[in-house]
Amino acid sequence: MEKFTTLTGVxxxxxxxxxxxxxxxxxxxxxxxxxSGLGVNLFDEMRYDENGDEIPDFVLNQPAYRDAQILVAGDNFGCGSSREHAPWALADFGIRCVISTSFADIFFNNCFKNGILPIVLPQSEVDKLMDDASRGANAVLTVDLENQTITGPDGGSIAFDVEPFRKHCLLNGLDDIGLTMQKSGSIDAFETRYAQEAPWL
Structure with missing residues (x-):
């Protein structure tokens, strides 16, 4: 999994x-x-019409936001079914951070397992960032995971909370498999010992 340290993007x-x-x-x-390959269909029903043509008014079809790496979203983002394809599609498009006042629990957890940082902030601070994000090509934010800050285009900074273990995993690019592989030495030692103790298995 790709590490998440500092992200500066639209x-x-x-x-x-x-x-x-x-x-x-x-x-x-x-x-x-x-x-891979799901990014082209991210928000498919909002991005394309029935003929498969782009809907110009949709935000990610607008020139300033085609390469967006951050979403500033409304309340309860990621609700509904528990499909892990949702963070897969976001990541494949290039979205590495989603900011909202709240997330559905399963989606929230799946984000961390796929290298996406979901940030929960009070409505007043989301409103400020939504205003920043509305500036088109100037809508650049910097998300610093180590220091847990978001810096806007005018230099203002907002602090955010993140659970220490999840922060550790993102900073080091560790998904569930990566965490397991950190114990590979212990796993190998156990398998060797177990094979000697129970050779009939």
Whole structure:
């Protein structure tokens, strides 16, 4: 998993509330078990019309936000079904951080396992960042995970909380497999010992 240390990138404003996982990646794209290739269908039903053409008004289709790496979103982001394809699609598009007042629990947990930092802030601070994100090409935020700060285009800074273990995993690029592999020496020693103690298995 890619490490998350400091991210400086364009923030896209998505003030809709209750953006669910089917809006993030519709069900017809869940056939794959690969984490790559889903970015093109991120927010598919909002990005494209029935002919597959881009809807110009949708934020990620606008020139200033096509390479957005941060989303500033409305309340209860990631609600709905527990599909892990939702963070896969966000990450494949290039989104590394989502900021909201609240997230659905399963989506929130899945983000950390896929290298995405979900940040929960009070409504007043989300409103400030939503205003920053509305500046088009000037909507650049810097998210510093080590120092737990978000710096806006005018230099103002907002602090955020993150659970220490999850912070450690993101800073070091550790998903569940990576955490397990940190214990590879102990695992190998156990397997060697167990093979000697129970050779019939």
């Amino acid at each position: 923030a896209a404003p998505m003030p809709l509330v209750n953006i669910d996982t089917d809006m993030i990646i519709p069900k017809q794209f869940l056939k794959t078990i690969k984490r």
